[in-house]
Amino acid sequence: MQYKKGQKIEVRIEKLAFGGKGIGQFEGRKVFVNDAVPGDLVECSLSRIKPNYFEAKLVKIIKSSDLRIKPKCKHFDICGGCTWQYLNYDEQLKIKETQVKEALEHIGGFKNPIVKPIIGCDEPWFYRNKMEFSFYKEMVGLHPKGYRYEVFDLNECFLESPEIPKILEQVRNIIKPGIISIVIREGKRTNERLINLIYDEAEIDRVKFTEFMKPFATSIYITKKIAKRGQKTQLIEEHLHGKKTLTEEMCGLKFEILPQAFFQPNTLQAEKLYKTVAGLGEIKAKHIVFDLFCGTGTIGMTLASEAKFVFGADTNKSAIQNAEQNAKSNNIQNIEFFAGDAYKIIKELDIKPDIVVVDPPRSGLSKKLTEKLAKLKPKRIIYVSCNPTTQARDLKTLKKSHYKLEVTQPVDMAPHTYHIETVAKLTYNSLWSRILNLIKLT
Numbered sequence: 060m061q062y063k064k065g066q067k068i069e070v071r072i073e074k075l076a077f078g079g080k081g082i083g084q085f086e087g088r089k090v091f092v093n094d095a096v097p098g099d100l101v102e103c104s105l106s107r108i109k110p111n112y113f114e115a116k117l118v119k120i121i122k123s124s125d126l127r128i129k130p131k132c133k134h135f136d137i138c139g140g141c142t143w144q145y146l147n148y149d150e151q152l153k154i155k156e157t158q159v160k161e162a163l164e165h166i167g168g169f170k171n172p173i174v175k176p177i178i179g180c181d182e183p184w185f186y187r188n189k190m191e192f193s194f195y196k197e198m199v200g201l202h203p204k205g206y207r208y209e210v211f212d213l214n215e216c217f218l219e220s221p222e223i224p225k226i227l228e229q230v231r232n233i234i235k236p237g238i239i240s241i242v243i244r245e246g247k248r249t250n251e252r253l254i255n256l257i258y259d260e261a262e263i264d265r266v267k268f269t270e271f272m273k274p275f276a277t278s279i280y281i282t283k284k285i286a287k288r289g290q291k292t293q294l295i296e297e298h299l300h301g302k303k304t305l306t307e308e309m310c311g312l313k314f315e316i317l318p319q320a321f322f323q324p325n326t327l328q329a330e331k332l333y334k335t336v337a338g339l340g341e342i343k344a345k346h347i348v349f350d351l352f353c354g355t356g357t358i359g360m361t362l363a364s365e366a367k368f369v370f371g372a373d374t375n376k377s378a379i380q381n382a383e384q385n386a387k388s389n390n391i392q393n394i395e396f397f398a399g400d401a402y403k404i405i406k407e408l409d410i411k412p413d414i415v416v417v418d419p420p421r422s423g424l425s426k427k428l429t430e431k432l433a434k435l436k437p438k439r440i441i442y443v444s445c446n447p448t449t450q451a452r453d454l455k456t457l458k459k460s461h462y463k464l465e466v467t468q469p470v471d472m473a474p475h476t477y478h479i480e481t482v483a484k485l486t487y488n489s490l491w492s493r494i495l496n497l498i499k500l501t
Contacts, residue, residue, distance in 0.1 A: 065104055132144060360394060
């Protein structure tokens with residue numbers, strides 16, 4: 060039978076794919092449907108036709124799943140943010156745990172991988188410590204589903220803190236062409252707040268903006284964004300009021316965070332994540348640790364008290380400067396940071412690590428870095444990932460270099476979204492270990 064775009068079909072949704080789309084079956088092919096929940100019977104319109112699967116847009120729900128609940132936020136139907144609010148949180152955790160296991164089996168080729176029960180959030184609302192809100196015409200808020208530039212006016216949000224709508228209400232008083240976004244960062248343990256207005260061509264009334272933000276912020280910045288064709292975007296920061304950094308406390312350490320520096324967006328879950336890394340790493344006082352894609356050095360600094368020495372690397376120079384400052388302020392002397400490509404840095408260091416921690420972007424590890432890690436033969440590799448599919452791919456590659464996947468621990472850093480953080484522990488099987496295993500098999 061010939062199928063065409065726009066054709067409507069009925070599908071019973073069986074499960075959710077990583078990325079959040081519902082999966083059903085129609086005429087022997089998988090159908091991926093947006094905004095659907097396992098158990099839904101839906102009418103959907105075909106948007107992409109492939110030999111082995113369809114992609115489709117939800118037209119209407121014929122019969123709702125028993126798993127569906129009423130979303131908490133009134134912006135849910137249009138917001139592109141926390142798109143799983145229609146699922147009970149316990150159900151979200153079950154789905155994420157299953158997706159991690161399926162990625163390891165189907166992409167990584169691991170048979171019966173050990174996946175520990177996912178570590179959920181004790182409080183799945185108001186958990187974020189950073190959000191960015193965009194400007195569009197007379198509005199300030201978030202992007203609607205499927206849109207990159209349009210913005211809906213936001214006056215309710217349960218992701219960062221109850222004060223966010225109040226701050227945005229004040230921001231509406233200074234809206235003008237040329238203002239791009241406003242970034243709001245919060246210290247969940249310190250109750251500090253850093254507000255950074257980002258613009259390109261607008262004339263900012265600095266006094267007015269500062270007066271509006273003072274009741275809400277301990278640090279106020281404005282940042283001019285200069286983007287020239289063929290050149291790297293330039294950011295010019297101007298500190299207007301209060302402290303120059305935001306202070307956050309985590310794992311017994313204090314971190315000073317600059318406006319552009321990366322920091323895990325869920326402070327309380329990040330603590331659980333780092334404790335997981337430390338536990339799986341089994342770090343001893345004799346161990347040399349590499350912390351690759353280290354950002355502001357938070358993982359490396361939490362491990363330093365157990366290790367002989369830690370080397371951190373990241374391409375973000377601002378983050379590395381931030382990491383060095385934080386190591387100094389916490390009096391951590393057995394750690395050193397390098398700005399640049401991880402592959403080049405570990406090649407130039409010419410040091411053999413005992414433990415390597417990697418926390419790459421969603422795209423995962425490059426082929427040459429994976430090969431370099433395999434040649435270094437560290438005792439353990441602890442792979443932290445925000446994408447279980449690329450992680451599974453990289454673990455499969457490392458398996459070919461005699462690394463054994465011992466266990467994977469999912470951690471939910473972003474409730475009400477499809478995002479999953481996972482920590483995988485790999486141990487190196489030496490030649491002697493492989494010989495012993497062969498003897499046992501015979």
